[in-house]
Amino acid sequence: MSEVNRRFLLRERPAGRIDDRTFELVEEAVPEIGDGEALVRNRWISLDPTNRMWIGETPTYLPPVAIGEVMRAGALGEVVASNSPDYHVGQLVQGLGGWQDYVTASASAPMMAMPEIPGVSPSLFLGTLGMTGLTAYVGMFDIGRPKAGETVVVSAAAGAVGSVAGQLAKIEGARVVGIAGGAKKCALLTDELGFDAAVDYKAPDWREQLKQATPDGIDVDFENVGGEIMDAVFSRLNIRARVALCGLISGYNDDAAAGADGPRSFGNLLIQRVHLEGFIVLDHFQRAGEIVPQLAGWMAEGKLKAQETVVDGFEQLPVAINMLFDGANTGKLVVKI
Ligand SMILES: NC(=O)c1ccc[n+]([C@@H]2O[C@H](COP(=O)([O-])OP(=O)(O)OC[C@H]3O[C@@H](n4cnc5c(N)ncnc54)[C@H](OP(=O)(O)O)[C@@H]3O)[C@@H](O)[C@H]2O)c1
Numbered sequence: 623m624s625e626v627n628r629r630f631l632l633r634e635r636p637a638g639r640i641d642d643r644t645f646e647l648v649e650e651a652v653p654e655i656g657d658g659e660a661l662v663r664n665r666w667i668s669l670d671p672t673n674r675m676w677i678g679e680t681p682t683y684l685p686p687v688a689i690g691e692v693m694r695a696g697a698l699g700e701v702v703a704s705n706s707p708d709y710h711v712g713q714l715v716q717g718l719g720g721w722q723d724y725v726t727a728s729a730s731a732p733m734m735a736m737p738e739i740p741g742v743s744p745s746l747f748l749g750t751l752g753m754t755g756l757t758a759y760v761g762m763f764d765i766g767r768p769k770a771g772e773t774v775v776v777s778a779a780a781g782a783v784g785s786v787a788g789q790l791a792k793i794e795g796a797r798v799v800g801i802a803g804g805a806k807k808c809a810l811l812t813d814e815l816g817f818d819a820a821v822d823y824k825a826p827d828w829r830e831q832l833k834q835a836t837p838d839g840i841d842v843d844f845e846n847v848g849g850e851i852m853d854a855v856f857s858r859l860n861i862r863a864r865v866a867l868c869g870l871i872s873g874y875n876d877d878a879a880a881g882a883d884g885p886r887s888f889g890n891l892l893i894q895r896v897h898l899e900g901f902i903v904l905d906h907f908q909r910a911g912e913i914v915p916q917l918a919g920w921m922a923e924g925k926l927k928a929q930e931t932v933v934d935g936f937e938q939l940p941v942a943i944n945m946l947f948d949g950a951n952t953g954k955l956v957v958k959i
Contacts (some may be wrong), residue, residue: 749954770795929953
């Protein structure tokens with residue numbers, strides 16, 4: 623057990639990208655646990671685009687992290703001491719553990735028990751078999767509802783949610799087009815993950831690539847990015863298309879997430895009688911027991927391939943988070959501590 627609890631506290635709200643002034647590293651005593659509490663040693667920390675929204679001024683679906691508070695994040699850890707009948711030493715648990723070595727679990731701050739599956743990295747419970755997979759499932763099946771032969775477009779397609787969402791649409795028999803940055807990510811989509819086509823939005827001719835890849839228009843947009851990419855996709859939506867509005871990452875560093883500028887092709891949503899629905903995965907956590915085994919089944923059958931980028935070292939957290947905005951991750955980004 624390390625003798626101190628390293629913690630990253632929010633020092634100042636970034637006006638743009640997270641930089642070396644945003645967080646302060648402190649070392650505190652490992653928390654003492656009281657009756658009904660358990661001590662959890664965080665092992666894996668989930669890095670998510672929404673983390674950037676949580677440190678902005680504007681309240682989102684959760685209140686902003688306060689200045690001086692530990693950085694909020696999903697984390698997976700191991701119970702190392704327990705005074706609670708709900709937790710036992712050695713158990714793997716998940717919750718909002720934050721950017722710190724140790725966190726206390728209790729009835730008022732519960733953490734969820736995770737199974738240990740031989741051959742499966744626990745980090746997947748933060749990714750394809752966790753929040754990421756749940757997000758992709760809800761957005762694709764509840765809102766996108768692709769039918770065989772329809773055209774589905776997924777943006778940030780080589781990322782955590784996008785890579786799963788696209789593969790789920792393939793399982794339904796749709797024609798799936800992924801939008802991602804760079805030839806390498808596009809090749810991953812088509813050569814390894816089974817996408818029918820990929821659009822490299824960093825190439826000068828990306829709009830033409832999108833047109834070529836969607837000759838029959840677009841029936842489902844799984845929207846992760848917003849901005850110009852969303853605009854181009856909206857302009858190609860078919861009659862009665864569905865848009866699963868999952869995220870708007872292109873605006874998060876401008877603190878414009880909640881009210882990201884509206885698309886220029888907005889009128890096409892009216893003309894084509896489009897159904898657009900925003901969703902937040904937190905509202906669907908109670909369905910994990912039904913959805914995660916389904917995702918695990920597809921993984922076991924080889925129909926769903928989990929992608930992840932693992933960064934080693936607690937101290938890397940404030941640097942690694944920017945990988946999401948630089949496109950330096952493929953699949954789920956986690957930090958192993
Ligand atoms: N609604 C929900 O409950 C929920 C839950 C989880 C995630 N989300 C949202 O889903 C989206 C994806 O999240 P994730 O966790 O799966 O992250 P991710 O896709 O693994 O990582 C972000 C990726 O977005 C791409 N990107 C970053 N900035 C961009 C820009 N300006 N233009 C185009 N692409 C950009 C990068 O890929 P490239 O290399 O391709 O640029 C990057 O790798 C985010 O918008 C996130 O907020 C929503």
